[in-house]
Amino acid sequence: MLRRGVSNESEQGQNVTVARIEQSLQDLEQMTEDDHAVTVRWLLHDAKKAAKNTDSAFVDKVSPFDSMKPIHLSAGGTVPDGSATVKLESHVNKKSKAGKIRSQLITKIIKSDTARVPKYSFHTTVRRNILTMDDERLRFIPYMGDAEGSKKKNARLIHELEQAYSPKPSTSSRESEWSSQVRACLEASLEKLGLEIGQDKLIQYLLDQGRNRSRDSEIEKRTIHESFELPLEPRERELAKMVSQAFRKVYDRPLEDILLSEEHLKELAERRNSNQDKPGRTPTKSQLSQTDINKMESSAEPCPDRLGTYTTLICLICGAASCQTHGDSARDENAPGYQYVHQPLVTTYQDILRKQDARIAAKAGQPDFSTQVDTPCSSECYLVSRYDDSAYKLPAEDISTIESMVISLRDKKRRACTIAFFMDLPCWKVHSEIKHMEPRSVELPSKNRARQPDWYNNQKKTLKWDWQDMTTAHLHQERCQANPCAHEGPCQKGCPCFDSQLLCESICGCSDDCPRKFTGCPCHSNGIVCVSDSCICIQMNRECGPQCSSCGAIPRINPDNRYQDDLFTTGCQNIHLQRGVSPKLILGESQLEGVGFGLYVGEPVRKGEYLGEYAGEVISFLEADRRGIIYDRKYLSFLFDLNSEWAIDAARLGNKTRFINHADNDKDGLNCEAKIALVNGEHRIKFLALRDIKVGEELLFNYGKKFADKHGLNKKLPKAKEDGKRGVVVGEEALEALDGLNPANRATRGKMTAIRGGHGGGRSRKARKTAPVQGIPVEVEQGADEDSDFAVPQDEDDDDDEDITDRRRKRKITRPLRYTR
Numbered sequence: 001m002l003r004r005g006v007s008n009e010s011e012q013g014q015n016v017t018v019a020r021i022e023q024s025l026q027d028l029e030q031m032t033e034d035d036h037a038v039t040v041r042w043l044l045h046d047a048k049k050a051a052k053n054t055d056s057a058f059v060d061k062v063s064p065f066d067s068m069k070p071i072h073l074s075a076g077g078t079v080p081d082g083s084a085t086v087k088l089e090s091h092v093n094k095k096s097k098a099g100k101i102r103s104q105l106i107t108k109i110i111k112s113d114t115a116r117v118p119k120y121s122f123h124t125t126v127r128r129n130i131l132t133m134d135d136e137r138l139r140f141i142p143y144m145g146d147a148e149g150s151k152k153k154n155a156r157l158i159h160e161l162e163q164a165y166s167p168k169p170s171t172s173s174r175e176s177e178w179s180s181q182v183r184a185c186l187e188a189s190l191e192k193l194g195l196e197i198g199q200d201k202l203i204q205y206l207l208d209q210g211r212n213r214s215r216d217s218e219i220e221k222r223t224i225h226e227s228f229e230l231p232l233e234p235r236e237r238e239l240a241k242m243v244s245q246a247f248r249k250v251y252d253r254p255l256e257d258i259l260l261s262e263e264h265l266k267e268l269a270e271r272r273n274s275n276q277d278k279p280g281r282t283p284t285k286s287q288l289s290q291t292d293i294n295k296m297e298s299s300a301e302p303c304p305d306r307l308g309t310y311t312t313l314i315c316l317i318c319g320a321a322s323c324q325t326h327g328d329s330a331r332d333e334n335a336p337g338y339q340y341v342h343q344p345l346v347t348t349y350q351d352i353l354r355k356q357d358a359r360i361a362a363k364a365g366q367p368d369f370s371t372q373v374d375t376p377c378s379s380e381c382y383l384v385s386r387y388d389d390s391a392y393k394l395p396a397e398d399i400s401t402i403e404s405m406v407i408s409l410r411d412k413k414r415r416a417c418t419i420a421f422f423m424d425l426p427c428w429k430v431h432s433e434i435k436h437m438e439p440r441s442v443e444l445p446s447k448n449r450a451r452q453p454d455w456y457n458n459q460k461k462t463l464k465w466d467w468q469d470m471t472t473a474h475l476h477q478e479r480c481q482a483n484p485c486a487h488e489g490p491c492q493k494g495c496p497c498f499d500s501q502l503l504c505e506s507i508c509g510c511s512d513d514c515p516r517k518f519t520g521c522p523c524h525s526n527g528i529v530c531v532s533d534s535c536i537c538i539q540m541n542r543e544c545g546p547q548c549s550s551c552g553a554i555p556r557i558n559p560d561n562r563y564q565d566d567l568f569t570t571g572c573q574n575i576h577l578q579r580g581v582s583p584k585l586i587l588g589e590s591q592l593e594g595v596g597f598g599l600y601v602g603e604p605v606r607k608g609e610y611l612g613e614y615a616g617e618v619i620s621f622l623e624a625d626r627r628g629i630i631y632d633r634k635y636l637s638f639l640f641d642l643n644s645e646w647a648i649d650a651a652r653l654g655n656k657t658r659f660i661n662h663a664d665n666d667k668d669g670l671n672c673e674a675k676i677a678l679v680n681g682e683h684r685i686k687f688l689a690l691r692d693i694k695v696g697e698e699l700l701f702n703y704g705k706k707f708a709d710k711h712g713l714n715k716k717l718p719k720a721k722e723d724g725k726r727g728v729v730v731g732e733e734a735l736e737a738l739d740g741l742n743p744a745n746r747a748t749r750g751k752m753t754a755i756r757g758g759h760g761g762g763r764s765r766k767a768r769k770t771a772p773v774q775g776i777p778v779e780v781e782q783g784a785d786e787d788s789d790f791a792v793p794q795d796e797d798d799d800d801d802e803d804i805t806d807r808r809r810k811r812k813i814t815r816p817l818r819y820t821r
């Protein structure tokens with residue numbers, strides 16, 4: 001904020017010298033400093049006044065510690081029986097040794113029969129995965145204890161964290177505030193001197209000179225450089241050189257620090273890319289003739305720019321506004337090799353319409369949950385009205401508004417009626433405009449059609465016998481995240497699905513008859529139930545979905561039918577995650593000594609049954625690596641690789657499955673496995689029982705050798721009943737133990753018994769309501785069982801683990817928990 005204005009009086013640019021520019025810059029610098037001083041004085045004045053007011057109104061003048069007597073610490077001496085000593089070391093002044101105070105406290109040891117509460121790292125319970133952006137700022141350094149020899153370890157940790165979180169020093173806010181102030185000052189100074197160059201020319205000069213040779217922001221530099229159409233005139237170059245020299249003298253640093261700072265370059269490049277600020281390219285309105293302006297305003301083109309906003313606001317996978325589950329994964333701009341590229345997700349209107357069509361087509365097979373019927377909206381409704389299209393022309397801006405609205409309205413049948421209502425236009429006219437917009441007439445020439453992959457026939461819905469050698473589309477941990485494709489032309493080279501050798505999904509923008517599109521399973525028509533490898537969806541580690549028109553998945557994924565157990569006893573069984581009903585799971589202290597909590601089953605589970613979803617934050621690998629530094633140091637990690645780009649972290653957000661501990665093999669109590677499945681274009685992790693599991697058994701799955709080795713996961717279930725010591729608890733007795741030890745659980749006891757009695761798909765049928773989240777109805781159970789069932793199993797019993805047979809699994813998809821390098 002420049003309080004004293006800069007003189008408008010233009011000085012003669014021709015007589016300018018380095019000394020004069022220097023003087024002008026100094027004047028402005030002085031002015032800026034004065035201005036800053038005035039601002040700070042005002043702020044302090046205000047702050048003092050505010051503090052005074054608060055003081056009298058709310059602050060107690062007497063310190064609560066005033067009445068406390070000082071405690072005299074005993075300086076050691078004999079320690080009475082039943083006591084222990086604690087050594088304290090306080091540092092008053094870090095640098096001086098004199099500031100170090102050592103004392104020793106004598107404490108009483110209190111013994112109690114109460115079970116020790118296991119260590120627990122706090123988490124918030126979530127019902128579905130939440131996409132979390134990268135956070136490359138190191139916000140705090142965790143306290144890792146003062147144990148012997150930990151100083152070196154802590155120093156190493158701090159170094160590691162600083163390396164991971166700040167690969168390059170980011171501009172501090174003070175620095176960036178200063179830079180922008182000086183930039184403003186510079187602009188004013190050039191204006192005052194009447195020089196015929198502005199900041200743009202100075203930037204061009206610095207880029208021409210190859211100043212700022214750092215490899216950072218290369219793309220931005222190129223974008224900006226290419227936007228200058230004409231080379232600098234010799235006079236301009238001379239002036240820019242003088243400004244650069246004067247700047248260095250006044251500020252004692254190079255001009256490029258201010259004009260080519262990473263932050264500023266990024267800002268400029270974004271502006272250039274969005275076409276708002278192309279020097280010498282985009283004429284201003286005043287430079288255009290009225291005919292040009294009319295042409296621009298009546299063109300159908302301005303729409304795509306605005307559509308960009310729609311596509312980023314509305315998720316292309318689920319249609320939710322600002323979706324937190326899918327969406328463009330976070331970019332780590334500080335990552336080595338990161339390059340700024342301005343790349344709108346979807347570029348043209350036709351792409352978006354195609355995507356819309358694909359989504360609507362994918363939904364066509366689903367039951368219509370809406371209550372709408374095909375009744376005409378008015379006498380002018382397109383459903384009833386016969387109209388002469390050519391007789392009535394809409395203004396360009398109305399057409400443009402219709403285009404924009406079409407994108408956000410997914411119900412195709414109703415969109416003309418809805419738009420007509422909002423715009424107060426005849427429905428038939430809106431409908432006719434929409435029809436013109438749709439790229440239906442675009443028939444692709446046959447030679448240009450996409451080809452089916454060699455290993456998959458989407459019409460017969462079959463895989464070639466050696467398909468597993470030809471693709472990794474089913475190996476989710478190795479493949480990338482599914483991103484719906486949206487491009488002109490057929491799905492061939494250049495299409496992201498094609499290039500990643502993946503199939504197109506129903507959410508992709510390509511046409512329904514794209515030969516690369518996954519078309520689901522034909523199980524019912526082939527007389528098969530989706531339960532084994534004969535179902536193509538199971539073979540490809542996918543859950544059945546709307547694209548499987550005949551197998552019976554569609555009514556089974558309808559949330560309204562979730563608790564209709566009869567429906568699930570037959571028909572498609574490959575919809576676990578979409579149904580989302582798990583058996584009763586009880587949280588208690590793990591039977592693996594000292595590992596904290598563990599998860600137990602509260603009702604019998606059969607082999608192959610679904611146990612729950614491993615939910616948490618979906619984060620990029622870069623973020624996982626950063627978080628992993630602290631997790632690995634604490635030997636407590638909840639990271640789980642989801643695919644080749646993303647991981648799930650259940651440390652901060654998660655559900656009960658985050659408490660499932662590790663076992664190497666059947667002998668150690670391994671009883672469940674984790675599988676990654678593709679569910680409607682989304683990767684998700686589910687737990688399945690590897691064998692029949694008895695009530696009260698602790699769930700254990702194999703985290704993978706790398707994780708187990710790195711974290712030293714060596715704790716095993718105690719052997720069955722040995723000389724009165726603790727043993728594995730299973731069966732009814734275990735339930736008593738789990739139940740009885742925590743009075744809070746008694747209330748649920750009757751319910752659990754009832755569920756056990758009615759086993760055969762029997763699950764806790766809790767009252768539930770639906771809560772809309774981002775426009776999508778999400779099931780929320782009232783009195784959710786999450787975390788209320790704490791218990792500490794302590795009783796002994798025989799370890800009567802059953803023999804586990806049939807361990808040979810054709811598809812190896814048990815996914816190790818992530819470890820960080």
Ligand SMILES: C[S@@+](CC[C@H](N)C(=O)[O-])C[C@H]1O[C@@H](n2cnc3c(N)ncnc32)[C@H](O)[C@@H]1O
Pocket residue numbers: 118119120121590592595596597598635636637638658659660661662663711712713714715716
């Ligand atoms: C996903 S958490 C499991 C829940 C954890 N027990 C708790 O209370 O939060 C994984 C962590 O549990 C511990 N853990 C799991 N299985 C273990 C085993 N067999 N031996 C030792 N520690 C284990 C390790 O600290 C590991 O990093």
